[in-house]
Amino acid sequence: MARLKLKEHLINRDWCKGCGICVHFCPKKVLEIDSQEKVVAVRPEDCICCKLCELRCPDLAIEVVTEQPDQDDAGKDSINTSRQGD
Amino acid sequence: MAIKDYIRQRYFPQMWCPGCGHGIILNSLLRAVDELGLDKNGIVMTSGIGCSARISGYVDFHSLHTLHGRALAFATGVKLSKPELKLLVPMGDGDALAIGGNHFIHAARRNIDITAIVMNNRIYGMTGGQYSPLSGPGKKATTAPYTTIDNEFDVVNLSIAAGASFVARSTAYHVLECIDILKKAIQHKGFSVVEILSQCPTHYGRKNKEGDAAQMLEFQKNTTAKLGSKALENDPTLIPRGIFVDIDAPEYCEEYDKIVHRAMKASQNGKPEEPLVNPLIQQSCVTQ
Numbered sequence: 001m002a003r004l005k006l007k008e009h010l011i012n013r014d015w016c017k018g019c020g021i022c023v024h025f026c027p028k029k030v031l032e033i034d035s036q037e038k039v040v041a042v043r044p045e046d047c048i049c050c051k052l053c054e055l056r057c058p059d060l061a062i063e064v065v066t067e068q069p070d071q072d073d074a075g076k077d078s079i080n081t082s083r084q085g086d
Numbered sequence: 087m088a089i090k091d092y093i094r095q096r097y098f099p100q101m102w103c104p105g106c107g108h109g110i111i112l113n114s115l116l117r118a119v120d121e122l123g124l125d126k127n128g129i130v131m132t133s134g135i136g137c138s139a140r141i142s143g144y145v146d147f148h149s150l151h152t153l154h155g156r157a158l159a160f161a162t163g164v165k166l167s168k169p170e171l172k173l174l175v176p177m178g179d180g181d182a183l184a185i186g187g188n189h190f191i192h193a194a195r196r197n198i199d200i201t202a203i204v205m206n207n208r209i210y211g212m213t214g215g216q217y218s219p220l221s222g223p224g225k226k227a228t229t230a231p232y233t234t235i236d237n238e239f240d241v242v243n244l245s246i247a248a249g250a251s252f253v254a255r256s257t258a259y260h261v262l263e264c265i266d267i268l269k270k271a272i273q274h275k276g277f278s279v280v281e282i283l284s285q286c287p288t289h290y291g292r293k294n295k296e297g298d299a300a301q302m303l304e305f306q307k308n309t310t311a312k313l314g315s316k317a318l319e320n321d322p323t324l325i326p327r328g329i330f331v332d333i334d335a336p337e338y339c340e341e342y343d344k345i346v347h348r349a350m351k352a353s354q355n356g357k358p359e360e361p362l363v364n365p366l367i368q369q370s371c372v373t374q
Contacts, residue, residue: 015098019105019287024300055117055261056303058109059099060089 004049004066009041015061022053022062089116092126094146101140103211105299107258107284111176111205112141114261114282118268124172131174132161134186137212137286138178138205147174155186158193161200169199169339172272176203179220180210183239187219194248197276198338202250203268204241204279207286215289226293242330245279252278253331257306258285260327267329276337283310283325 009030018037028046031039031053039062041047051064093116102109119129129147133139135154142149148171152160161173182190182204193200209227210216217227222238245253252274256264264282271278285291285302296302311318313328 015100017099017104019299021105021110021300021303025303052261055113055265056110056259057113058102058104058106058299060093060109060113060116061099 002069005069006044006047006049007065007067009044009047010063010065011039011041012059012061013038015059017059017061019058021056021058025052025056027052087120089113089120092116092119092146093144097144100144102137103286103288105285105287105302106137106211107207107282107286107299107302108138108141108205110258110261111203111264111282111284112144114258114264115141115174115176115203115268116145117265118272121265122269122272124272128170129172129174130161130164130168131176132157132164133176134178134181135212136178136181136210137207138176138181141176141205155181155184155189157181158186158189158200158202162193162196162198165198165200165339166342169343173200174203174272175200176205178210178218179204179206179208179241180218183241183244184219191244191248194245194250194277194279196338197249197251197335199275199277201268201271201274201278201280203271204281205284206241206281207284207290208238209286209290211286211289215286215293221290225290227289228293241279241281242326245281246331249277249335250279251276251331251333251335252329254279254329255281255283255325255327257283257303257310257327259303259306260310263312263327270329270332274332276335 016038018033022039023031028048030041030043030047032042034040049064049066053062054064126147131142131145131147132150132152133142134157142151150160157175157177161175165173206220208221210218214228216229217234220238221234223234225234242253242255252271254267256267267280271280283306287299291302309325310327311324313326318324318326
């Protein structure tokens with residue numbers, strides 16, 4: 001399965017309470033809490049679009065906007081990333 | 087539809103504390119409803135009192151914010167009068183099993199087509215962190231400074247014994263599993279109970295030194311195991327997760343319909359002229 005390509009992290013700063021759940025569980029350490037105690041995507045290029053931050057956000061404040069990868073890139077990203085630990 | 091279409095955005099940011107598990111459950115529930123493609127006008131959410139009960143204000147379904155512990159009683163009334171509607175009843179642990187305990191077991195016994203979601207954070211958060219029937223022994227709370235001595239209910243076993251035809255458990259941490267279980271519970275015909283372990287970093291976490299929200303989620307991850315997994319076999323002290331019961335059993339509204347038909351038939355055969363409704367009641371309705 002081709003991996004989704006990141007477009008952007010939509011972060012609603014009015015809704016984010018800076019609880020840090022998304023930061024703690026991001027497998028690629030893409031997110032950080034800034035000086036205003038809101039989440040920011042500091043390393044978006046590392047994002048693998050697992051969307052766990054979006055699914056675990058209690059405040060519905062983060063959305064990982066993705067797009068389908070180009071035809072040329074589709075083949076090379078066949079690693080099946082585990083989305084959830086047990 | 088995006089999940090933002092299922093919420094009342096004017097009430098956001100929501101009132102729960104930073105890192106509250108109830109928000110994650112709301113998130114999972116919205117995704118379950120979205121993935122099932124349900125019409126939001128066909129869903130009724132009833133809730134009682136407590137942190138958990140505030141959930142009904144945030145969803146753009148029909149909603150009833152009712153009395154403490156009585157969410158299932160109101161839901162039963164709605165379902166019996168309009169059986170075509172889907173009933174979602176999120177409750178807190180105290181709401182569902184302390185003050186609402188009787189409603190809970192009797193709704194399960196009737197097997198009425200309602201989805202009950204027990205958002206179990208093991209504490210009364212809104213009123214300041216008193217221990218609940220799901221806290222368990224040896225836990226600290228504002229009403230138990232030297233730890234509790236009460237045993238907790240096992241929601242899963244209680245629901246099975248009471249007659250629920252779908253019983254499952256998940257956690258706020260296991261979001262994908264939680265969405266999947268909620269989808270199955272909503273689709274199930276009959277009384278479905280989903281216990282979702284939630285975290286209260288403000289009261290339970292602070293009192294019991296379980297750390298912040300992320301650490302409490304880690305705790306859920308480390309202390310639970312999937313039904314039938316090796317981990318559970320090796321360590322029976324882990325809390326099992328998954329679907330415990332999923333059976334077909336006669337559903338209350340359908341059985342009630344059958345009784346109505348039988349009564350109608352009997353009255354038609356016996357005394358064809360007599361209407362089913364009491365003429366006195368009918369008269370009073372007309373005069374009004």
